Amino acid sequence: MVRTTIACSHCRKLKIKCVHEGSPPCQNCQKKGRTRSGECLLTGPELKRKRMPDTPSGYIDQSHRNIRSTLADTPPTQSSELRVLINGNYEKGFAVDSKTVMAALRIFSSKFPEFRFVHLPTLSKSIQSIEENGRLKFLQRTSSEGSPVHMLCASIVALCLPIMHEMSDVSSPETFASFARDCVSIASPPDLLTVQALLTLSMYEWGMGNGYRAWMYSGAATRMMQSLRVMVHVASLLSVEKEIHNRTLWACFIMDRLVHCGKTQPFALSVYSMETHWPTSEDDFAFGESSGNAPLTNEERGPLENMESDMNHYYGILVRGFDIWARILSWVVSGGRRLPGMSLPENHPWVAGSRWKLLYDELMAWRNRQDKRLHYPQASLEGHSALGTAERFAYLNLIYFVSLLFLGREYLRFIPTPESEPNGPVDPPLLPLPAPPGWWQDRADEIFTSAAHIASLIRELEDANEPLYTPFPGFCAFSAATMNLYVSSFPRMNLDRNHITPHAINKNIEFLVKFGNTWAMGKGWWVTISHCKQLYQSARQDHSQFRGRTREDFSALEYSIHDIRGQPPTIGDYISPEVTVDDIEITSTTTNNETAAALSLQELSGFDSTQQTNVTQDDAGANRDWSQTWPLWGEQDFIPFAIEGVPFDYNMPLGEL
Template sequence: MVRTTIACARCRKAKIKCVHDGLPPCQSCMKEGSARIIHACTLTRPIIKRKKSLAAYISLGTSESGPVEPGAASWTQRRKTFSPDRQREIGEKENSNSSQKEFIHRVTKAANAFVIQFPELNFLHLPSFLQGLKYLNGDAVDITGQHNATSYRATLKGLCFALLALCAPWLEDEHPTDDYILSARSSMSIIDHPDVFTIQTLLVIAMYEWGCGRTFKAWADSGMAIRSIQLLNALPKPRSTTELQSEIQNRTFWACFVMDRLVFCGKPQPLALPLPSVEVHWPVGQRDFAFGQTTSRFYPHIEYGTSMDQANYSDLDRVYTLIVQGYDVWSKILQWVAGGGRRRQPVRHQFVSPWERGSIWLSLYEELREWRERHDVCVRFPDTAVEVHASLGQAHGFAYLNLIYHLCRLFLGREYIPFLPTPTSEPSGPVDPPLLALEAPPGWWEERAYELFSSSAHITDILRRLDAAAAPFSTPFSGFCAFSAATMNSYVLYFPRMNLGRSMNAAADFKADKVYLDRFRRQWEIGARWWTAIETTQQLHEKASRDREKFFGKTRADFQALEAIINHSASTFLSDAEADTHGEPQDHTRDPPITPRSNSVNDGLGAPVAGNHSVSEVTGVQDPTQYQLQVQSQHDTILYYDGDGNAWNAIWPLWEDQMGISFESETVPWDYAAHSAAVV
């Protein structure tokens, strides 16, 4: 390490030695440990201030004493030649006005695209945000009432950079988006005093990182935003805070609430913002928010322990409240499915059928139904067409609301169907353990199949109609909806009897899904993984429908990795040893009941049955004892090759490689694999 005249501004201001190896950060900034300080560490030469001399006037062509001497002018010209920093400064001044106008123009386009395309992050009050852009270079008035003008400009500009990165697909901007993200991160003031702009910037960055497939970073950024908004809500508000500023902060909180449920880090995580503990009011209506009239109507606070309000919604004025409530239902469904779903019951020795009171499936289904029943017909699809709301300029809010509903129905319906049926299979319940001990009510499975495959078709139709209405929807959430719909449209295309032949447009819907995903993967990096997954799924369905013998007896256990991708999360089961350490009995839900009943009057030859299929038909195992041993080893890694070299259960998770991943933030290296091993 050497000490030179080159130093960082922090050490120079503190009048301490700046020790470094020629590159930032220096030792002093590294010891400080603050991400903001480490990012801000820049090594420069000392700035020498000189009194105004004759040379300054020579550069203007005159001096106080008379004409310019030729020699002096020549010296000044040579000095300009050897001052590239000074030349750059002059050039920046000449182009500052035009570049600033161009920057504000691009940010304005990004903000408008953000408000339309990301209704789940509905915190941006467009009129005041655009009004504040003019303060980026001038003297700013702090509209937050919390910080000085310099801090206001810095955090506002950080949000601008984040918006430019997230909304790049709609801007035709060739500037590297990761550079925008780095600029946005360097402008945040998380450590010193989190403010609304900083929290909003973190949320936008989290959405961007998720779209890039960097889910660990997205999860971490979302977590920082959540803790920051909790801290900000705990601080007393300045007296100068207006009602509009309070509502912007309130909506920023609900955006954190949504991101808490949207971004998962490889497997389900405990929610940081459980709804029963929330004691803030629901978002106000869109019209009141736009006009800043946040108290013109009464919007009650959430009572402790209440899941959601019981109001009926006849229009989309309070669409953000609807989306927030829908996400709360969706997160419960996703947590259950990603945690094992029907195969992991909370009461280990109890087999509760989904139609019975007390089942998790039924409680989730009824909560979803109750939320939906409070929506008027004019905000439901397909009861009301997308084109109607497109004519009113609210197509994306309408589409988002209905995408959440149909995605929830898709996940609930998919849980009890065979992962890989036979070409002649019909809806009759699960064929892999744990099997159901009771017979379903008449028509129950047929109704579930209709809901499942109609929801997948509706998701495809919503996205198709948005394209036709010149209002395309292309965000990470809409891409995941298209991917989920594609898996089920492919399923019913190759196994039409699973919906009793009612999916007449399955081929067209699946083709539309692939067209959408092909376009989507060119805009978002995570789309490439979804494209690969749907290609693999289609190949599996096609080959299994053509060659029954080759895939005879294959169940979910043979495709655990592929199923984890489809289910959005790499979920795993607790081993028996792990279950014992948690004080729980061993998991026997993988074993079938001793005398399971069929949903059909034809029980076969006395062998245990699963739905309409006997165990020997489903698994190819004639001896029930051998079948039980096979069931007990399901959770082990099984690599199944189809004869063409395709390993359908190869390890290729949906998100980043979670086997030995090295997760590094921009400032602090963190060995994720080592940390996980230490925890285990």
């Protein structure tokens, strides 16, 4: 028996060797019981194409077909519609200049450090092998006929177009995203490029405010990657192919933690069950070489052991950082200090072995194991910008600062008085034992210093013309803004140790305005920022109206502050859609003549203090307005359900239900 170019459709679809004697059935069909006439048809190859030499199979387009376009001379625009004749039928599609795709790939590699699985030399060869006259043609085919390379390129272009402002004449991001979605088939045999496309689509949907879609795409990518690693003998792959597989698996790990959002469902991947090695160095990956497999993590050897410390091993550091951050967020959102038993003496945050202290110590160990040149502000962003590593440098520091912010904020007083100082929680459950001297003051300094550093990092990236208008940095900027607004209204909560100027806070807010104009997820954060500003200003100007209130009275607002998905609330009578950056401009906290904001607390909450003079009625009204009428967007435990228990996505068109 010999292997020939003649194969049956079943073997060709599964991309396996078709062994036969020259007539049907082949050996595979015999095993599957397809022995009747017509069930195994031996045919020649569908196309003849030259395979690029030394190109890893993970990026080779196996389903591309030679096509004859009726548009012999396509106008040299960035993107244009076309009609292509295939097997006697015309199919609609669109063409894009290959330079646009390559520009998107470069943006993808620099602006989305979460995804370090693209090996640019390899993928570039695959794109060159399928382009025609310098253009890529995206045909609207079914998923069974879709090209893996086209699918991945479409998802990457969709993700990067919102931040590629110089490509305004290219088709909309949704055009590319829709094409990629149509190509994806989770029922087909697993494919590495499909996994990468699913991950990219997950990030795109997250940015567009479709949290449920993002979660589902991320889960599908993870399951497909797990299946692929079972079916593919990774040890037989080339060095660069092995690392592409390895980094794609770690990208699944990171995305699982980004869209997990601290909900009660467990992580899809555990660091102790990855069954792979840590990512290799960036230099070795770029040149397709192996730097040796870093030891696997297990129960005896923690994730931080043997962690390389320099920027060349950036991805391994980032993976560990996202794992720590996700567990911090999960603890906070699931209840944090209000979880059962957390107020017991052995669980006080300064006690060794408590949940808070374990997370804090792990975060500090991760930070201390890094090269000092990775620490902002001791190391300058300008230096990394000169080396082309500014975005990676920023990501590592954003993870650290936002983690510190969330850990410390959990014990911060939600609505202090103008005279309040950091002294621990004042709402139940209280801590029965006092903290060590200076402990609360140190935590306050960490919180507000972290918020100031996040804002300055974001601003310096913009000044260096390397802005990060991507989902995770956007969330960090949003989290920093809430704390910067807080300390500007209550400076005594940091003992007047102001780390950020009013001008810097305004720049922080202006970034969020631009971010909201780029990504839908930012619109929900903008509404939350507006409410926080009004609330803090009102509490500072007249704290008597908040007498007797506790954190529980603001539970929905607090949830929105923690919401990493940025699901926008329903704009209604209690929320003004007209708030602009000028309405919440920050002025010095020392002036007594601060201009009132455009919307008062009463206007925002739908209640008029002039008509409700009774304190009890006032309390009940504010409690109702701030906790019950504020929509808990994105909350899977409480939001309405659509079909068969699937959480309702407020951004999903009704026709898609």
